[in-house]
Amino acid sequence: MTLLDVPFADVRGDTLRWTLAPIACTPLASRSVSLGSGLTVTLSVLGASHQVVVRRHDRPLLHETVACGIAEATSLPAAHAADGYSLGSHVATLDPEDLAERASELVERLEGRTDAVVAHFPGDPHAVTALALDELGEQQISWSTWHTYPQTGEIVATVTSYRPEEVASV
Template sequence: MLVNLDTAYEDTTAAELSLALDTPEQPALHLLDLGRLTRLGRPGTRLQLRLLGASHQVVLDGPDGGLIETVACLPGRRPELPATLADPATGYRFTARVRQLSPARLSECAARLRRDLAGDPYALVGVFPGGPDAITALRVGRPGGRDAAGTGRIGWRTWHAYPGSGEVVETETVVAAV
């Protein structure tokens, strides 16, 4: 789903982002509620993709617990976006990378994301009013496989394009289906 966001545009940089797993649900500019999933997780699993004014939030609830992942500019929190974070006890694995792109390559990347994800029922692409390349995109998928306990896994990828700094932040999360 492709949405044009109605908010004051403030370009930021990758260095201002934080990862938080302890932040409550934030006010969303737009959200995609995937409801109760059976294809992507265990029956009864609920998943929401949320576009924030300063990036994204994914809310995952299931029969055995939940998770709220926030990647954003968070007031009062020191900016820190780890390259990797893994918690074997919960089956959570997060990776992030920052790519520095020329203006032309960043435009190509943003155009590809808008084109490829616009009609995907498991994706949400928000275009900020600063221009068509100022986007945040999220896509849910199931990486497949099972962990040692036989639990299914669910995952999502995100892209945050910052035209002012020429950066694209890509994240990937995999977690045991809750």
């Protein structure tokens, strides 16, 4: 778990944008996981949300960025599938107690995992961005992300799966 000393840049779920374009972002916290055969997944927390990059032998195969303030991106879709990549997202609005409980459970579940990254933003103990790998393999990789917004009572969750062999380059 990483305790950040910068405020988060996104403050509501409806400000999140999504793109598969290779956008250079400076992570506040990240974790790289090697899957064998030169395949690496890097999970990164940004000040404005998250980025996942899949590489084979240092050659980028996929960039997934969900963040606010990306001009060339589209609104975060509820579902998208194309070329070996699929994304689903869901926004839940909770009362403050339920959000606090869910955020605490999430942190507890992911804490200590070597295939996850969890970051707390200052100002509220339940302002969290977390990413975790769900399925690892050369045929398919999947990951989940969670973005909590205590000020609006929202948790934005995404689930992504990617089949590297189906795509030459995204």
